Amino acid sequence: MTTQDRDDAARRQFRGILLRVMAVQVVTLLVLWLLQSRYAAS
Amino acid sequence: MHPINWIIVVAYLTYVVVDGIRRSKGTHELEGYFLASRSLPWWAVGLSVMATQLSAVTMIGTTGQGAIGGMSFIQFYFGLPLAMIILGFTLVPMLRGARVFTAYEYLERRFNAPTRSLTSFLFLCSRGLSCGVIIAAPSVVFSALFGWDLPAAVALIGIPTVLYTMLGGVQAVTWADVKQMVLIVFALCAVVLVLLVQMPVPADDALRIAGATGRLQAFDFSFSLTNTYTVWSGLIGGLFLMLSYFGTDQSQVQRYLTAKSVPEARNSLLMSAYWKIPLQALVLLVGILVFVFYLFQAPPLLFNPAHESAVRQGAGDEYAILEERFTEAWTAREGAAREIAAGGGRAATEVFQERETALAGIREEALGLANRVTGQPARDVNYIIPHFVLTFLPLGLAGLFIAAVMAAAMSSISSELNSLSTATVIDFYRRWFRPEATDAHYLRVSKVATAFWGFVACVVATYAATLGSLIEVVNRFGSFFYGSILGVFLLAMLRFSHGWAGFVGLIAGMGAVASVSILAPEISFLWHNVIGAVVVLAVGSVVSLVMPRRPDAEPSPAAVGE
Numbered sequence: 198m199t200t201q202d203r204d205d206a207a208r209r210q211f212r213g214i215l216l217r218v219m220a221v222q223v224v225t226l227l228v229l230w231l232l233q234s235r236y237a238a239s
Numbered sequence: 240m241h242p243i244n245w246i247i248v249v250a251y252l253t254y255v256v257v258d259g260i261r262r263s264k265g266t267h268e269l270e271g272y273f274l275a276s277r278s279l280p281w282w283a284v285g286l287s288v289m290a291t292q293l294s295a296v297t298m299i300g301t302t303g304q305g306a307i308g309g310m311s312f313i314q315f316y317f318g319l320p321l322a323m324i325i326l327g328f329t330l331v332p333m334l335r336g337a338r339v340f341t342a343y344e345y346l347e348r349r350f351n352a353p354t355r356s357l358t359s360f361l362f363l364c365s366r367g368l369s370c371g372v373i374i375a376a377p378s379v380v381f382s383a384l385f386g387w388d389l390p391a392a393v394a395l396i397g398i399p400t401v402l403y404t405m406l407g408g409v410q411a412v413t414w415a416d417v418k419q420m421v422l423i424v425f426a427l428c429a430v431v432l433v434l435l436v437q438m439p440v441p442a443d444d445a446l447r448i449a450g451a452t453g454r455l456q457a458f459d460f461s462f463s464l465t466n467t468y469t470v471w472s473g474l475i476g477g478l479f480l481m482l483s484y485f486g487t488d489q490s491q492v493q494r495y496l497t498a499k500s501v502p503e504a505r506n507s508l509l510m511s512a513y514w515k516i517p518l519q520a521l522v523l524l525v526g527i528l529v530f531v532f533y534l535f536q537a538p539p540l541l542f543n544p545a546h547e548s549a550v551r552q553g554a555g556d557e558y559a560i561l562e563e564r565f566t567e568a569w570t571a572r573e574g575a576a577r578e579i580a581a582g583g584g585r586a587a588t589e590v591f592q593e594r595e596t597a598l599a600g601i602r603e604e605a606l607g608l609a610n611r612v613t614g615q616p617a618r619d620v621n622y623i624i625p626h627f628v629l630t631f632l633p634l635g636l637a638g639l640f641i642a643a644v645m646a647a648a649m650s651s652i653s654s655e656l657n658s659l660s661t662a663t664v665i666d667f668y669r670r671w672f673r674p675e676a677t678d679a680h681y682l683r684v685s686k687v688a689t690a691f692w693g694f695v696a697c698v699v700a701t702y703a704a705t706l707g708s709l710i711e712v713v714n715r716f717g718s719f720f721y722g723s724i725l726g727v728f729l730l731a732m733l734r735f736s737h738g739w740a741g742f743v744g745l746i747a748g749m750g751a752v753a754s755v756s757i758l759a760p761e762i763s764f765l766w767h768n769v770i771g772a773v774v775v776l777a778v779g780s781v782v783s784l785v786m787p788r789r790p791d792a793e794p795s796p797a798a799v800g801e
């Protein structure tokens with residue numbers, strides 16, 4: 198495996214992890230946002 | 240507390256110490272004692288990383304913060320997931336590849352010995368003091384709740400922790416952290432369940448009341464440098480703080496240096512990236528639900544039982560009048576809360592807020608009275624959750640929660656003691672005094688160093704508890720150089736940096752943060768990390784470009800550890 202291949206694999210892995218972690222955070226923040234907007238106005 | 244609850248607490252303490260001592264077998268080499276021979280699985284390291292960050296202050300202080308301030312504190316952690324990912328792909332492979340014991344050891348290879356010694360010295364000073372503060376926080380609460388002498392409460396938490404850390408090294412610390420983290424999450428979930436079951440109104444109504452009082456307000460998008468918790472300070476300032484804490488603080492770096500490989504070390508950090516914000520939301524939710532619970536269940540005027548009994552003795556008549564006014568105001572507020580639950584809308588919310596303000600005023604008067612009678616700063620926030628736990632949790636669960644608070648304290652203290660001992664032995668004793676001694680010798684010195692730092696932490700805890708401002712001093716002291724140390728590590732990643740760049744940059748960064756702190760004290764401390772890191776990078780880059788590189792210059796980042 199060349200250095201270029203290794204770098205590409207690392208970049209792909211980074212993107213994959215970034216997407217998965219951010220997906221969990223987006224869901225959590227969305228829940229918090231829904232709680233805030235659903236109940237704050239009442 | 241009921242004897243069965245005490246049995247649970249004592250059984251837990253005994254188990255942690257015995258298990259720690261059992262793990263001391265097989266720890267005969269320095270790398271085994273400090274780094275578990277780099278053999279631990281990612282999930283154990285990941286739980287240890289989380290347990291180290293989650294202290295007793297989180298269990299009693301942050302939950303109390305949730306009861307008073309609501310969900311807004313969650314913004315503090317918004318930068319954490321991104322920080323973990325960045326570290327996983329930058330500092331983790333760099334430090335793992337260099338096969339170092341401490342993060343600061345790496346700085347000697349990139350820059351010079353003074354840079355390593357200064358950063359390590361700053362770490363020892365700040366962690367030595369903060370370790371004492373971490374013991375002090377639950378000790379003060381326990382001494383007030385159970386009527387113990389403060390030194391006895393400090394000893395109850397400090398001695399078992401020092402014992403298992405000293406004897407078992409990082410193996411004992413990590414495996415104790417795993418059990419402690421499980422216990423903490425279990426206790427928090429159990430409290431939420433009990434709260435939902437015992438709540439006098441349905442969960443939907445409870446959330447409506449929490450929302451109407453602003454406690455579900457999790458996002459503040461205002462761009463203000465003076466508001467401590469906003470989305471932007473959390474995302475930008477929090478990112479730098481978390482990069483600094485998880486990337487350059489030996490108490491955290493040492494956790495992932497024990498992992499089997501770079502991918503396992505990366506995964507251990509990602510566990511926090513995934514779960515820290517949901518877990519923190521759970522912690523704050525406990526506080527918010529306790530707040531709603533006390534809208535329907537009469538709370539004491541003062542939550543701190545030691546202050547309450549002192550005030551009853553010292554100013555009984557005055558306190559009785561305040562209590563009478565408090566009961567009246569509380570009954571009025573309960574009525575307003577029921578109106579909100581019944582769908583009373585904006586008018587009901589306004590009435591509630593008016594009555595809430597009146598009640599808070601009476602509580603302030605009571606706290607002022609406690610302050611006058613006891614001569615101590617009276618703040619009730621740390622006693623709200625313990626009061627609920629000891630009064631309303633079912634038999635056994637209260638003991639479990641108290642054990643979980645101890646677990647949270649012990650898991651942070653043990654990691655810090657372990658890392659303090661590592662930095663002392665590796666960065667100072669082995670580097671400057673006895674470079675060629677045997678592993679057996681270093682192992683003995685490491686155990687003495689752990690005991691020494693444990694003793695220092697217990698002494699600091701005893702004084703920190705009585706000197707309220709010391710906690711603030713420790714936090715402020717830490718914020719002076721946290722961002723600057725991160726700046727040195729960022730500088731180390733730039734190929735052209737060398738020599739004295741790290742040292743000079745570090746001094747300049749700390750100077751800049753100190754200046755901002757003095758000249759513009761209104762700027763939130765989260766921004767200090769950004770300022771420190773940027774100044775170090777700028778000054779260090781200039782020094783690197785101006786000063787000639789030595790012919791025997793240190794290797795570039797890519798070459799380190801190859």
